[in-house]
Amino acid sequence: MHIAVIGGGLMGMTLAYFLSEAGQRVTVLEQGSAIGGLHNPAQLADNLSIPRYPHNIHPGDKHIFKLINQLGLQDEVCRRHAPSGLVHHGDIYPLRSIWDFLTFRPLRLRDRLRLGQTILQARLTNDWHTLDQIPVRDWLIKIGGKSNFERVWAPLLEAKFDYDYDDVPATFIWSWLNRASTLRGGPDLHTSLVYLRRGPGALVEAMADAIRARGNEIRVQTRVREIEIHDNQIGQLRTYSGILDFDMVAAAIPTPELSHLLLTADETYRQSLSKAPYLGLICPALVVDQPASEYWTLNLTDPSSPFSSIVTLPHPDNAQYHVMYLPKYTAPENDWMGVPDSDILEAWMIRLRQVYPNLKPEHIKHAVVNRTRYVDPLHALNAKERIPAVQTPYEGLYLANTSQVYPELPTSEAVIAHAQRVARQLLAQPVRHTLSSTAA
């Protein structure tokens, strides 16, 4: 069978990797000039490139480490203890250990204990189905109290959901707490930072090498603009550079993007895809010649800040440099997406200098604004009923994206596990008859 994978992000590349490992012929079609999607590096002046977005590996991840070993990237894995913290009313508070947590001054002792209880409750809850029906705000107030909600959780939810979290189910915080609380481990309880030395793109590049070595093709600058549908099954794929035939098509792209490709599909199905809400992301990245602090990640509780955290990582191949990321998630209707880069940098720098008065302009060697319209699917209450199926209503057409990994967070670990499941599902399908590919 010849299978097209639309989208060369982590999902598409992992899917193509496992399908080709099973002996299938695959062709990846990626609209960008390089593969990787959110893992794709940004090219700067002076021939310098940086990971577009900050990525680290969770020490408890399993699928990603297995894949890293399979691809022979073990020597690329870097581990170090790195503190994280909180900027609250202008002061930086370390949150490196249980002790830091229990002595966190902005909270009363009683509230700190209730915060601990919230974490424990999340870890003890195995059945997430009930949480899918409870608003995150109600669950957090019930377990941890109003004061903790206002001081700790509301800033986090406002930052993550761009203030619009009334309908967000408690599964979000349940997944977040379960992932975060296993991050602090080891005898000194310091946070372990794990990352690939050459950046997150190294994983995708290594899969691309393996896919090509198995005789398959990866086409960049190939934007699919239509998937034809005839008699409830897929027809040809139209790209700007030609018309292609495949036996099966797996779209590893955000849900609303698939709706744009199904021009002749059933209107109800198309509408259900096009209405799927997603958060966007604006993320200025600064290349600095010295880190502004020892903190790997700092979360800001101040609602007036244009960005919600500061993530600092070593530059992948230039030891003199660090990269500071200043992300802001944007709700679908947020108009920051249309603001020019120069205005964004100006607004972000005013706030950054308040946090780090010692960060002088001469330490900033490069600045770039990265933005992506569809980064994270937004799940509302009873989300499990609205997860789009992998098998679409059309024979031969499948969807694989992060909206299907619910209730887990859409991390690289979850993406790799899901791509593997989708690969198995495709391999179990009856063989469709092969049509020949034709160039236009």
Ligand SMILES: Cc1cc2nc3c(=O)[nH]c(=O)nc-3n(C[C@H](O)[C@H](O)[C@H](O)COP(=O)(O)OP(=O)(O)OC[C@H]3O[C@@H](n4cnc5c(N)ncnc54)[C@H](O)[C@@H]3O)c2cc1C
């Ligand atoms: C700021 C940020 C930080 C993150 N940090 C972490 C982290 O620390 N750890 C972690 O585990 N995970 C992290 N993640 C999550 C991780 O990046 C994602 O789970 C993963 O990259 C999703 O990959 P994807 O392939 O589903 O999507 P994408 O990377 O968006 O890929 C989709 C691809 O499809 C292509 N495409 C779309 N339409 C078409 C078309 N019509 N024709 C051809 N191609 C098309 C796009 O160009 C793109 O390359 C982070 C995400 C973000 C945004």
